[in-house]
Amino acid sequence: MTVLTSLVVAPMVVTAHPPASPDHGVNETAFAPLWSNDTDDAETLTVNASAPALSTLTAGTDIPLDAPPLAVERWNEGEHDSVPHTGSAVSAAPSHATLEDGQYIRDAHVTLFAVQPSTVVHTSATERTHYVAPDGEVLGIVDFRVRTPLGRRTANRTVTHSVVEARVNETRLLVDGDVVARANRTRAPRLSYTGLVAKTEPTTLTLLTTIETRIQTERRTCREYNATQETCTRWDRRVSYRAESVRVSDSVAVQPYDLEVSGYVGRYPNGDLGVVVYKSDPWGGYKLTETAATDSSSEGRVAGVWRFYTARNPAWDTLERRRAGTTTRVHSAVHPLQVHAFPIEVGPTATPRNSVGILRAFGEELSPPTLPANVSLDVVSEPYLASYGLATRWEADIETPADTESEAEASNDFETTAITARGLVRGVETTRSLDTLAEVPIRESNLTLTLQNQSAGSATVRVILRDAETGEPIETHSRDGYLLVDGERIQTNATGVAVFTVPPRHDAVSARHVPGEWWLNIPGYVGDSDTVYIRSPVLGLLSTLFVFSVPVSLFLLAVWLIDRITGWGIWPPWRSL
Numbered sequence: 001m002t003v004l005t006s007l008v009v010a011p012m013v014v015t016a017h018p019p020a021s022p023d024h025g026v027n028e029t030a031f032a033p034l035w036s037n038d039t040d041d042a043e044t045l046t047v048n049a050s051a052p053a054l055s056t057l058t059a060g061t062d063i064p065l066d067a068p069p070l071a072v073e074r075w076n077e078g079e080h081d082s083v084p085h086t087g088s089a090v091s092a093a094p095s096h097a098t099l100e101d102g103q104y105i106r107d108a109h110v111t112l113f114a115v116q117p118s119t120v121v122h123t124s125a126t127e128r129t130h131y132v133a134p135d136g137e138v139l140g141i142v143d144f145r146v147r148t149p150l151g152r153r154t155a156n157r158t159v160t161h162s163v164v165e166a167r168v169n170e171t172r173l174l175v176d177g178d179v180v181a182r183a184n185r186t187r188a189p190r191l192s193y194t195g196l197v198a199k200t201e202p203t204t205l206t207l208l209t210t211i212e213t214r215i216q217t218e219r220r221t222c223r224e225y226n227a228t229q230e231t232c233t234r235w236d237r238r239v240s241y242r243a244e245s246v247r248v249s250d251s252v253a254v255q256p257y258d259l260e261v262s263g264y265v266g267r268y269p270n271g272d273l274g275v276v277v278y279k280s281d282p283w284g285g286y287k288l289t290e291t292a293a294t295d296s297s298s299e300g301r302v303a304g305v306w307r308f309y310t311a312r313n314p315a316w317d318t319l320e321r322r323r324a325g326t327t328t329r330v331h332s333a334v335h336p337l338q339v340h341a342f343p344i345e346v347g348p349t350a351t352p353r354n355s356v357g358i359l360r361a362f363g364e365e366l367s368p369p370t371l372p373a374n375v376s377l378d379v380v381s382e383p384y385l386a387s388y389g390l391a392t393r394w395e396a397d398i399e400t401p402a403d404t405e406s407e408a409e410a411s412n413d414f415e416t417t418a419i420t421a422r423g424l425v426r427g428v429e430t431t432r433s434l435d436t437l438a439e440v441p442i443r444e445s446n447l448t449l450t451l452q453n454q455s456a457g458s459a460t461v462r463v464i465l466r467d468a469e470t471g472e473p474i475e476t477h478s479r480d481g482y483l484l485v486d487g488e489r490i491q492t493n494a495t496g497v498a499v500f501t502v503p504p505r506h507d508a509v510s511a512r513h514v515p516g517e518w519w520l521n522i523p524g525y526v527g528d529s530d531t532v533y534i535r536s537p538v539l540g541l542l543s544t545l546f547v548f549s550v551p552v553s554l555f556l557l558a559v560w561l562i563d564r565i566t567g568w569g570i571w572p573p574w575r576s577l
Helices: 028-034 053-060 071-081 407-416 537-566
Strands: 006-009 091-094 105-122 128-146 157-175 178-184 190-193 203-226 231-256 262-267 273-278 285-291 297-303 306-312 318-323 326-331 337-343 349-351 356-366 384-394 417-422 429-433 442-454 459-467 481-485 488-490 497-502 508-515 524-526 529-533
Touching (some): 071 105, 071 128, 091 105, 105 203, 128 203, 157 190, 273 285, 442 529
Parallel strands (some): 128 231, 442 524
Antiparallel strands (some): 091 318, 203 231, 262 273, 297 349
């Protein structure tokens, strides 16, 4: 039998506005910022003096969030529990659902409602990735209707059909084809998974549901017929059953998101802390808490380029309700939410700026993405750096270890200092003590310039570069780094020595040691500089006298002015002699 289906558009107008009020245990403060990608119209609430200030603000614009909110998961769980039950005569599904038909079971589907915690990261105009936590849950909606065959009736025979059972038998959650969880007899399955391992290839999450029905067929045949009364007085009754099962499924490709960090740590000679942290996937940065022996502590934060917004899944704005011969489109009573991340800065930032500095950010420069038209948020308009690593220097707020204790004792404070790296998926973070990172010693370098010989046409200068702590020569040929002399790069040999010639027009020559990045060389060094004068002894003596005469003259001038103003009689200084 061919079932004719007509489409009747319901009179309800489907809008892009969120529900009118909070629900499911989400308070007003958490509820108002959840609805990016709605139709912003500030005038709708500015005329209502009783409306909360935050609701008024979010009615006209959207608010970027610093972290994925827990309220999204609470809302989705509440909406999931609120999906109305349609019964066996009607099937309701969003327009993107994949429908399956059997002989009796019709318009059957299981549709993913939400995967959480998860974040859709908008990386570029052509790329976005759905990251999910290693441990999470998948919410789904199952619905179907049962088509009962038409019965027949004559004077001496009747055939009737009825539904004696219609149920969702089992829903399975599959991860890349392997069953990890099961739920029985529910039209709103909520299945958990654990230990989803982060890998380079996407993972497929699948809900697979088996729907069953039993149709009873009753056949009644007349055995004794009363011709006078024209009615059957005795019937033979036979009952039979037909069972049917239909499997439906829905899948989504996700990227497992875990947060394991690695890196290096070192202590600068002046007590500052150097930290380098790497993470393969996009991440939110990290914070560091350093506790000194005096029980004082300081906190800092390094933030990546990402901020967050949440928006409803527009695919659930409309539901199509199907019954025998009719399809009606109605506004959905449920609105699942999804967390999104987008770049709001061109590069990472550090706070407080006066004590935390970013030495280098490692990553890929990408073109900015384009957000949906109704998301009123400022995405970067120029290429940005999606960093996978950050090298930072943290100003010391305790005594310099080199002044107060041995190097071994100074490194012990790494045990009381930890970093907490933040992911882009809610709840995904990791904390590591600094003593679990690879420690690199950072030392001072000692640069010395000497004038070897001098002639009318040139001067020869010898430079010696050594480790200030051990006295060992520093060979720049075998490691990152160089000497910068008069704008020219010069390398030292195995003995840490370099010799160069300068023209006689120079009164002095300065050299500076530009060390390589400390985390790429063992040991790491901080730079040093020195200056040598190239001139005659008489000119050198005059230069020295001039250098010392300036501060002495300024001091005597200050004494004279004070004596003139106060009348103390201390000028000239030799008066009392």
